[in-house]
Amino acid sequence: MKNNPYLFWGLAIIVFFSGVALLAPWISPHDPTLIDGQNLLMPPSLKYWLGTDGLGRDLLSRMIFGARISLSVGIIAVGISIFLGLLLGSCAGFYGKTVDSLVMRFADIMLCIPTFFLILAVIAMVEPSIYNIMIVIGLTSWMGPARLIRGEILSLKEREFIQAERALGATDARIIIRHLIPNAAGPVLVNATLGIAGAILLESSLSFLGLGVQPPIPSWGNILIESKSTLGIAWWITLFPGLAILVTILGFNFISEGLKKIIG
Amino acid sequence: MEKLLEVKNLKVDFQLDDRVIHAVDGVDLRLDKNETVVLAGESGSGKTITALALTRILPRNARIVSGEVLLEGKNILDLEERQLSLIRGARIAYIFQEPTSYLNPVYTIGEQITEVIILHQDKLRKVAQVQAKKLLEAVQIGEVNRVFSSYPHQLSGGMNQRVFIAMSLACKPGLLICDEPTTSLDVTIEAQILKLLIRLKKEMGFSLLFITHNLAIANKIASRIYVMYQGKIVEEGLTAKIFNDPQHFHTKELITAYQKIGKL
Amino acid sequence: MINYILKRLLGMIPVLLGVTVLSFAIINLAPGKFSTLDQAMNPKVSPEYQMRLVKAFNLDKPLPVRYWLWLKSSICFDFGRSFSDNRLIMDKIAERLPVTVGINVLSLLFVFLVAIPIGVKAATKAGGGFDTVTTYFSFLLLAAPTFWLALLLMQFFCIQLGWLPISGIHSLDFEYFSPLRKVWDISWHLILPVFVSSLGGFAVISRYMRSSMMEALNQPYIYTARAKGLPQSQVVYKHALRNASLPIVTMIGLSIPGLLGGSVIFESIFALPGLGQLFFQAVMARDMPLIMAEVVLGAVLTMLGNLIADISYAYVDPRIRYK
Numbered sequence: 042m043k044n045n046p047y048l049f050w051g052l053a054i055i056v057f058f059s060g061v062a063l064l065a066p067w068i069s070p071h072d073p074t075l076i077d078g079q080n081l082l083m084p085p086s087l088k089y090w091l092g093t094d095g096l097g098r099d100l101l102s103r104m105i106f107g108a109r110i111s112l113s114v115g116i117i118a119v120g121i122s123i124f125l126g127l128l129l130g131s132c133a134g135f136y137g138k139t140v141d142s143l144v145m146r147f148a149d150i151m152l153c154i155p156t157f158f159l160i161l162a163v164i165a166m167v168e169p170s171i172y173n174i175m176i177v178i179g180l181t182s183w184m185g186p187a188r189l190i191r192g193e194i195l196s197l198k199e200r201e202f203i204q205a206e207r208a209l210g211a212t213d214a215r216i217i218i219r220h221l222i223p224n225a226a227g228p229v230l231v232n233a234t235l236g237i238a239g240a241i242l243l244e245s246s247l248s249f250l251g252l253g254v255q256p257p258i259p260s261w262g263n264i265l266i267e268s269k270s271t272l273g274i275a276w277w278i279t280l281f282p283g284l285a286i287l288v289t290i291l292g293f294n295f296i297s298e299g300l301k302k303i304i305g
Numbered sequence: 306m307e308k309l310l311e312v313k314n315l316k317v318d319f320q321l322d323d324r325v326i327h328a329v330d331g332v333d334l335r336l337d338k339n340e341t342v343v344l345a346g347e348s349g350s351g352k353t354i355t356a357l358a359l360t361r362i363l364p365r366n367a368r369i370v371s372g373e374v375l376l377e378g379k380n381i382l383d384l385e386e387r388q389l390s391l392i393r394g395a396r397i398a399y400i401f402q403e404p405t406s407y408l409n410p411v412y413t414i415g416e417q418i419t420e421v422i423i424l425h426q427d428k429l430r431k432v433a434q435v436q437a438k439k440l441l442e443a444v445q446i447g448e449v450n451r452v453f454s455s456y457p458h459q460l461s462g463g464m465n466q467r468v469f470i471a472m473s474l475a476c477k478p479g480l481l482i483c484d485e486p487t488t489s490l491d492v493t494i495e496a497q498i499l500k501l502l503i504r505l506k507k508e509m510g511f512s513l514l515f516i517t518h519n520l521a522i523a524n525k526i527a528s529r530i531y532v533m534y535q536g537k538i539v540e541e542g543l544t545a546k547i548f549n550d551p552q553h554f555h556t557k558e559l560i561t562a563y564q565k566i567g568k569l
Numbered sequence: 570m571i572n573y574i575l576k577r578l579l580g581m582i583p584v585l586l587g588v589t590v591l592s593f594a595i596i597n598l599a600p601g602k603f604s605t606l607d608q609a610m611n612p613k614v615s616p617e618y619q620m621r622l623v624k625a626f627n628l629d630k631p632l633p634v635r636y637w638l639w640l641k642s643s644i645c646f647d648f649g650r651s652f653s654d655n656r657l658i659m660d661k662i663a664e665r666l667p668v669t670v671g672i673n674v675l676s677l678l679f680v681f682l683v684a685i686p687i688g689v690k691a692a693t694k695a696g697g698g699f700d701t702v703t704t705y706f707s708f709l710l711l712a713a714p715t716f717w718l719a720l721l722l723m724q725f726f727c728i729q730l731g732w733l734p735i736s737g738i739h740s741l742d743f744e745y746f747s748p749l750r751k752v753w754d755i756s757w758h759l760i761l762p763v764f765v766s767s768l769g770g771f772a773v774i775s776r777y778m779r780s781s782m783m784e785a786l787n788q789p790y791i792y793t794a795r796a797k798g799l800p801q802s803q804v805v806y807k808h809a810l811r812n813a814s815l816p817i818v819t820m821i822g823l824s825i826p827g828l829l830g831g832s833v834i835f836e837s838i839f840a841l842p843g844l845g846q847l848f849f850q851a852v853m854a855r856d857m858p859l860i861m862a863e864v865v866l867g868a869v870l871t872m873l874g875n876l877i878a879d880i881s882y883a884y885v886d887p888r889i890r891y892k
Contacts, residue, residue, distance in 0.1 A: 150587035153868040157830025158848065162595050162860050165852040242714055246834055249716050250849065268720055269838070273728035283717035290712035362795040364787070365695075386801070394798035401789065409790040410888055411811045421797045456887040472797075 048299025051234075054292030058285075062108040071099035073106045074257055082275045092277040095267055100277060103259040104285055110260040111289065114175050115241040119233050121179025126186025127229075131217050133187065134194030145191070148184040156181050160243070161252065169252050178240050186232050193225035227304040231297045238293035245286050261286050306337035308378075309512050310359075310480060315372030317351075317358050328354045328367065330536035334514075336480070341506070341513040343523040343544075345559055346533035352516045355533070356482050360393045376480075395425040398473035402485040404465035408457035414441075415453035418472045425476045440471040444501060463494035467501065474505060481506075482514045487522070499526065520563040524548065532556045570883065570890065577879060581872050588868040589643060592861050593636050621652055639861075648862035653854045658862045661847060668738060669836070669843035670870075673828045676763045677821065680770035685817070687771075688778025692813075693805055695783060703779075707772035716834045719765045723838075726761060734758050736840035762839045766831055770824065778817055785813035815886050822878030825871045 061068065070090065077097035085092045091101040133144035151159075163177050197203060197220070206216055247253030248262025256263055261282045268279035317329035329351045336342050346352050357363050359374050361382065373380045381392055401407040409417060418437040422428055428436070434453075441449045444467040457465055466486060473481060483502070487495035503526060506513055517523060523530050523544065530547045532540040534555040540547065551557045630638070642649070648658040691700040727735040734740070739754050746754060785791070786809050794808040832845030840846070844863065851859040883889045 146583070146587065150584055150591055152826070153584055153588055153871050154591065154864055155826035155829040155867040155871065157826075157833055158864050158867045159595075161833065161848065161852045162592065162864050165855050165857070165860055166595065238712070245714050246716060249714075250834065250837065252852065262714075265717065265720070272720065272724050276724065279717070279720050279724060283714060283721070286717065287709070287713045290714075291708060294708060294712055357792070360796065362792055390798040390800060392798070393796055399793070399796040401793065403789065407789040407793045409794070409808050409812070411886060412808075413887075420799070424798060458888045 045299045045302055047295045047302065051292045051295030051297075051299055054288060055296065058108055058289050058292065059112060061105055062112050065105045065109055069099075069102035069105040071102040073098060073102040073259055075099070082271065082278075084275070085277055091281050092275065094264070094275075094278055095271065100264070100281060103264055104261065104282055107259040107261045107264060107282065108285070108289075110171060110254055110258065111241050111244060111262075111286070114171060114178070114244040114254070114260075115237040115293075117175045118178035118182070118240040118244075119236040121176065122182040122236060123186050123229065123233050125179065125183035127190055129183065130187035130190030131194055131221060134191035134198065135213060135217055135221070141191070144187065148187055151181070151184050157243070157246075160247065164247070164252050169247070169255060171254050171258070174244055174247060174253050178243055182236060182240070185236070186229060189228055189232055190225050193228060194221050197221055197224050227300070231300045231304065234293045234297040234300065238290045238297075241286065241289060241293075306340065308335065309338045309340075309376070310334070310336040310514075311373075311375040311378075312355075312359070313373045313375070315355065315358060315374065316370040317354050317363065318368050318370050319354075319364075320366045320368065327536050329358060332372070332533070332536075332538055334531060334538070336512050336514055338479070338512055339506075339510055340528055341515060341526050343527035343530045344514060344516045344533060345518065345520060345523055345530055346555070347518055347559075350533045351536040352533050353484050356399070356484050356514070356516055359482065360397050361389060362393070391425075394421050394473075394478070395476045396478050397480045397482065398476070398478040400466070400469050400473050400481065400483045400486045403462070403489045404469045404486075405457050405460075405462055408465055408469065410457055413454050413456055414460070414468050418468070418475055421472060421475050437471075437475070440475055441468070443474075443505070444468070444471045446471075462490050463498065466490065466494075466498055470498075470501065470505070474509065474511075477509060478511055480512045480514065482516070484516045485518070486515075488517070488519070502526075518559070520548075520559050524563070532559065573883060573890075574876075574880060577876055581876070584872065585869065589640055589865060590636070592864040592868075593639060595861075595864075643862075643865060648865075649858040651851075651859050652856040653850070653859075658859050661859070662844065662862065662866060665842055665844050665847050668841055669829070669832050669845060672759065672763055672766060672841070672843065673825075673832065675759065676767040676770065676828070677824070679763060679767045680774055681817075683767075684771050684774035685778050685814075688775040689782050689805065689810060689813075691775065691779045692782030692786060693801075695779075700779075703775060707776050710768050710772035713768075715765060715769060715831055716838055718768055719761075719835055719838050722761060722765060733761050736838075738841050762835055762841060765835055765839075766828065769827070769831070773824070774817065774820060777820060778813065781813040781816050782809060785809040788812065811885060815882060818882045818885060819878045821881070822871075822875035825874035826867070829867050829870065 075098060077093065077099075079097065080089065080093050081097045082095055083089055083093040083097070089099050089101065091099075091104065094100055094103070129144045129148075133141040159181050160177050163180075164173070167173050167177075194217075203216060203220060206220065211219075244253055244260065245262030245265070248260045249265050251263070251266060254260035254263055256266075264282045265279065268275075268282075271278050312332060312334040315329055315332040315334075316327065319326040319328050332351070332355055334342075334344070334355075344352050344355065354363065354367065358367075358369055358372075359381075361369065363369070369382060372382065374382050376392065376396065381389060384392075408414070412420075415434065415437055418440060419430065419433045422433040422436055423430060426433070438449050438453055441452055446452050446464065446467055452460065452464065452468065457468075460468070469486075486502075487498050490498065499522065502513070513526075515522070515526060520530075527544045529542065530540075530544050531538050532547070532553060532555060534553065539553040540551065540556045547556060548560065551560055646659050648662075650656060651658055651661055687703055691703050694700055723735055726733045734757060738758050739751070740746075740758075743751065743754060786805070788809075790812075791804060791809055794804045799808070829845070832843055833849050834845070835841075836843045836845035837849045844866070848860070848863045850856070851863065
């Protein structure tokens with residue numbers, strides 16, 4: 042930890058934000074949906090530390106609850122993509138031939154379509170909601186992990202201990218679970234932390250466009266919608282949620298950088 | 306005999322992540338005009354680093370700690386980068402172990418030879434090209450025009466080493482440093498390249514510092530041998546003396562290895 | 570070389586077919602597919618809208634027939650008519666393509682012009698002050714959401730300083746301008762969008778350039794170049810850069826999906842009439858024929874980008890050219 046400041050700071054940031062997200066109902070100074078008609082667009086003050094929005098809601102409380110949304114969307118979306126990636130990538134790598142070329146061609150096709158386009162096209166068909174966003178981001182980002190895992194497996198497959206296992210009659214599933222996946226865990230973890238950062242960015246962009254998490258549920262992205270109409274009037278609405286996104290992403294990127302150092 | 310090169314107490318350190326390695330630890334060498342001297346030793350003994358240090362073309366994490374490299378009595382380690390680069394390639398030239406990777410893959414053979422002629426002899430490109438083709442003829446390359454416009458990956462290792470010799474001798478250096486120039490080549494090609502070097506040396510009259518772990522070659526070409534072990538010169542002397550009466554255990558090891566190869 | 574390009578073009582066909590299958594599947598297989606769409610579950614879908622969908626995509630016919638009909642017309646660039654204004658989709662796309670392609674090409678050029686020297690300098694002085702500063706800076710740029718940076722820059726340059734126009738691609742009285750003033754007016758409006766869309770690229774490409782350059786500078790042929798007596802500038806810019814730029818070239822192709830996705834965001838922030846804004850409007854209006862057309866177009870642009878990248882790669886790397 043001492044020799045790896047990236048990992049240290051990354052973990053520090055993410056632990057902090059996760060703590061905030063988990064403890065949201067207890068630590069947020071106000072009700073995030075409480076409308077204070079007396080204090081519309083108030084700059085940061087003692088009562089409202091980060092100011093209020095156009096409806097007089099406390100920005101800090103909204104951001105604290107927004108942390109829950111942003112982090113959970115990021116983590117669950119990446120969970121889905123890693124699961125799919127593991128499944129498809131290990132099948133492709135392990136069985137090779139037809140399975141491999143089918144999966145890889147499918148990944149190529151997916152990679153050809155701009156992810157954001159694909160997500161928006163699906164969003165147009167389904168109602169935008171937190172759950173749909175998680176699923177759609179997960180379904181459109183499994184290609185990286187899949188390629189990675191396939192590559193790892195191809196290189197591991199030829200190694201002696203795997204062949205020895207085979208000779209001893211181990212089943213395919215057993216070999217995949219017992220040996221191949223643990224060996225690929227490092228790079229996948231790096232990929233996952235980067236993926237979470239990417240998913241949080243995606244969610245915030247979608248929500249900012251009004252196609253993600255829907256108000257009144259606060260997310261860092263949809264709080265920023267209001268900043269378009271308050272440019273030059275209420276700088277705090279633009280500054281703070283964006284900073285929250287930036288620092289969180291920075292945290293995940295630092296972790297992946299630190300992990301890369303460990304893996305070597 | 307007239308002295309050409311004298312190295313005094315040369316020390317080179319390598320800075321690794323957590324420690325310092327004394328790769329070259331107080332080396333003294335001497336080389337007369339027209340002389341062929343072999344610097345022998347196992348890999349990792351510091352031979353290559355010594356050679357690179359002579360014109361300060363060391364890797365980034367290496368540092369010359371102390372010592373003098375006197376070329377015709379003048380210490381060239383004191384020179385500014387600009388003055389030293391007038392010596393590199395013009396008065397001291399190198400030939401390395403794997404010609405194909407030591408040639409730049411994205412430039413033609415012709416360009417790589419022409420470049421050095423233009424640099425040191427200040428000639429027009431056309432003139433330099435004609436000269437480059439003559440050099441290719443001199444190293445017994447048949448299809449000069451084809452080779453001239455080829456890229457390194459299109460030629461064999463032996464062919465590339467001929468090209469490299471042509472390139473290094475382009476500016477008629479007084480000292481040619483060969484770092485295991487035949488190690489990566491087939492035995493038959495090795496013999497051809499050695500023959501070529503010996504012939505060219507006779508014709509052009511340069512001094513040869515030949516680095517190898519193979520004492521068979523040393524026996525064939527050297528007037529004197531230096532044996533290097535763990536960054537230090539552990540034994541030196543006339544070739545016959547080294548072979549007949551080796552003192553240091555490493556010299557004995559090298560000789561035994563050579564005799565074993567001879568018996569195979 | 571021509572053979573190589575032809576081979577690549579042929580190789581694109583199955584992928585393109587796959588793209589059409591996939592985008593067609595989204596329409597037909599997405600949860601809440603319209604053939605069984607329940608209005609109660611999805612109030613946005615009116616019976617009238619369903620009718621139009623049925624007609625536009627031949628939903629009354631069996632699936633393979635539907636796909637075949639759509640593919641047949643799509644190959645001739647006939648994507649049907651837009652739901653929102655009944656205009657031909659190809660026309661709508663054609664008038665917006667130049668804006669998006671123009672901005673993205675400009676920002677790519679900008680990115681490469683700035684990021685490559687930065688990466689090279691950081692690599693040649695790795696561990697130094699410049700390297701450290703650019704490293705931290707690129708971490709920040711990578712972490713900052715583009716739309717947020719756009720908002721901050723708008724706030725600063727357009728509102729507080731009033732130096733740059735806040736939105737649109739030209740001024741209101743554009744039509745009355747002289748040709749020269751028109752060019753000036755458009756460039757004026759494009760400064761901020763191009764800059765914003767380049768920011769992420771700066772970080773990615775300069776980092777990438779740095780590591781690629783570090784690797785190139787450690788290659789054996791660099792020792793040769795130095796042993797020849799070449800000055801440091803030639804060692805770096807002639808011998809290392811050309812090799813280090815090989816992986817960067819492929820980045821052009823790889824960055825196109827991201828750029829197109831980004832266009833959706835910043836074109837809607839800066840109110841630029843490009844493909845991204847069109848796509849966003851199509852999504853908001855559930856203009857399915859237009860959405861499908863743009864998805865396919867996005868894939869085609871991506872593939873073209875990859876092709877250009879591969880060709881340039883082959884151009885710089887003789888090992889590929891003479892295979």
